[in-house]
Amino acid sequence: MKFIKNHLMFILPLMAILLGIEFYLVFDRTTDSYEKGLKEGYTMLVVAKKPMTLVQMKKRNSHIASAEAIKRDPIVSEVAKGVSKESKKEILAALPYFYNVGIDSYLGTRELEQIKHDLEKDPSIKRVETFGSSYSSAYKLFSFIKFLLKVFIGFMGIVSLLLVIKQMEIWKYAHQERMQVMEIFGAPLMLRSGVLFRIAIVDAFIATLLTSGVFFYVKYIWAPKSGIDLMMQKQEELFQTADVGLLLGVALLLVIIAVYTVVISSKGVRE
Amino acid sequence: MSNVISAQNLTLAYDNGRKEIIQNASFNIRKGDFVFITGPSGSGKSTLLKALYGQLKPKSGNLVIGGIDLAHVKPKKLQELRTHLGIIFQDYKLINEWTVAKNVVLPLMIAGYSMDVQNTQAHRLLKHVKLAEHADKYPLELSGGEQQRVGVARALSKNPVVILADEPTGNLDEYSSNVIWDLMENACQQLETTVLVVTHKIPTIFSLPYRHFIIESKGVYEVH
Numbered sequence: 001m002k003f004i005k006n007h008l009m010f011i012l013p014l015m016a017i018l019l020g021i022e023f024y025l026v027f028d029r030t031t032d033s034y035e036k037g038l039k040e041g042y043t044m045l046v047v048a049k050k051p052m053t054l055v056q057m058k059k060r061n062s063h064i065a066s067a068e069a070i071k072r073d074p075i076v077s078e079v080a081k082g083v084s085k086e087s088k089k090e091i092l093a094a095l096p097y098f099y100n101v102g103i104d105s106y107l108g109t110r111e112l113e114q115i116k117h118d119l120e121k122d123p124s125i126k127r128v129e130t131f132g133s134s135y136s137s138a139y140k141l142f143s144f145i146k147f148l149l150k151v152f153i154g155f156m157g158i159v160s161l162l163l164v165i166k167q168m169e170i171w172k173y174a175h176q177e178r179m180q181v182m183e184i185f186g187a188p189l190m191l192r193s194g195v196l197f198r199i200a201i202v203d204a205f206i207a208t209l210l211t212s213g214v215f216f217y218v219k220y221i222w223a224p225k226s227g228i229d230l231m232m233q234k235q236e237e238l239f240q241t242a243d244v245g246l247l248l249g250v251a252l253l254l255v256i257i258a259v260y261t262v263v264i265s266s267k268g269v270r271e
Numbered sequence: 272m273s274n275v276i277s278a279q280n281l282t283l284a285y286d287n288g289r290k291e292i293i294q295n296a297s298f299n300i301r302k303g304d305f306v307f308i309t310g311p312s313g314s315g316k317s318t319l320l321k322a323l324y325g326q327l328k329p330k331s332g333n334l335v336i337g338g339i340d341l342a343h344v345k346p347k348k349l350q351e352l353r354t355h356l357g358i359i360f361q362d363y364k365l366i367n368e369w370t371v372a373k374n375v376v377l378p379l380m381i382a383g384y385s386m387d388v389q390n391t392q393a394h395r396l397l398k399h400v401k402l403a404e405h406a407d408k409y410p411l412e413l414s415g416g417e418q419q420r421v422g423v424a425r426a427l428s429k430n431p432v433v434i435l436a437d438e439p440t441g442n443l444d445e446y447s448s449n450v451i452w453d454l455m456e457n458a459c460q461q462l463e464t465t466v467l468v469v470t471h472k473i474p475t476i477f478s479l480p481y482r483h484f485i486i487e488s489k490g491v492y493e494v495h
Contacts, residue, residue: 181377185381186356187381188350
């Protein structure tokens with residue numbers, strides 16, 4: 001019972017850290033396409049006095065990724081119904097050039113305002129409409145959710161690390177005497193810490209397996225039945241085989257640091 | 272005969288050198304010597320022993336053991352030196368979660384001997400200290416005297432060049448103490464091991480010729 005308790009005391013905080021990392025990875029992957037959609041669906045309207053190219057606009061601001069000219073003829077046809085051809089030509093000549101301008105990444109309102117400001121410096125450009133408010137509300141909500149998630153994962157990570165440190169103190173208490181006796185008789189560090197390393201590495205494997213198990217369950221059992229579009233459409237992104245390696249790597253790194261810290265702090269005092 | 276241990280103007284101190292325990296001590300100990308170190312409580316007997324197994328670095332002077340100067344020894348060299356020492360503690364310092372046999376062969380395990388050699392040696396040594404039937408027991412299942420015999424067997428397991436014993440009979444009754452002295456006399460006589468024993472009182476039953484150092488007023492003096 002004590003043996004199981006000792007293992008769980010390390011496995012659970014380690015699992016919490018791994019769950020936090022994997023949760024962040026999954027969230028990042030599944031929301032990436034949503035973010036892409038927001039970015040791709042967004043364009044700003046540029047009104048210019050004369051025809052412009054993408055290169056000219058890019059020179060003003062490097063975030064500009066596309067510039068699609070809006071055909072002017074249908075506009076004139078719509079506006080000047082029943083007007084003579086000559087008059088239509090005059091209207092067309094007087095009509096400015098319109099462009100749907102796309103951006104390269106998901107930007108905040110400040111960056112959008114900067115793009116507007118940069119473009120409006122061009123004497124050929126009459127006006128820029130960013131449609132910032134609707135874009136901004138979606139962006140802010142999305143950023144807020146991401147921020148909350150990061151805070152939650154960060155908090156969970158700190159609490160878990162404190163629990164790991166607590167467990168390190170228990171390890172130190174349990175193994176210090178043996179390690180010091182072995183040190184006095186000339187045992188090298190690896191031999192002194194061998195038992196502790198074995199325990200910690202086993203715990204790291206168990207924590208990785210359990211965390212992977214949770215996400216496999218979410219991916220193959222929970223997500224298809226969840227009724228959440230994002231989960232059902234992005235099922236593949238919920239957990240990937242490569243994640244097991246990443247989680248194991250993180251877990252092993254943490255246990256190696258933890259064990260080394262215990263071993264070094266348990267060294268006999270050489271005054 | 273050559274010196275196994277040599278101290279020249281040795282000063283030992285705690286608290287980062289502020290509290291000096293032994294000052295300017297000089298002495299030589301030869302191969303095969305049996306040495307008792309006595310002195311009042313707190314005089315620095317155990318401190319000297321700690322310095323000899325590298326747990327306390329000399330503040331100044333030289334302390335050479337087996338050709339290695341402990342004042343300037345590198346950690347790797349110190350680790351190697353310790354594998355040639357047999358150390359016996361007043362509080363036994365056995366590893367309680369290991370069996371008696373495993374405790375005895377700790378120095379062999381550290382030296383990388385095979386399991387076969389370890390098992391043979393454990394059996395031989397435990398027979399030598401009359402604890403063969405306790406091989407699979409754990410230290411806390413034994414009496415104090417028996418635990419110290421395990422400590423002696425561990426110290427002897429790799430035929431050390433020097434045995435350092437810190438109050439080895441301090442916690443034992445007269446019968447157990449006599450058994451321990453007997454074992455150490457044998458080691459010195461038969462294996463020509465140099466033995467340094469820190470003790471409050473030299474045992475009356477001791478039959479071997481020995482040297483006697485007293486630590487007093489921060490100095491180390493030979494009296495016998």
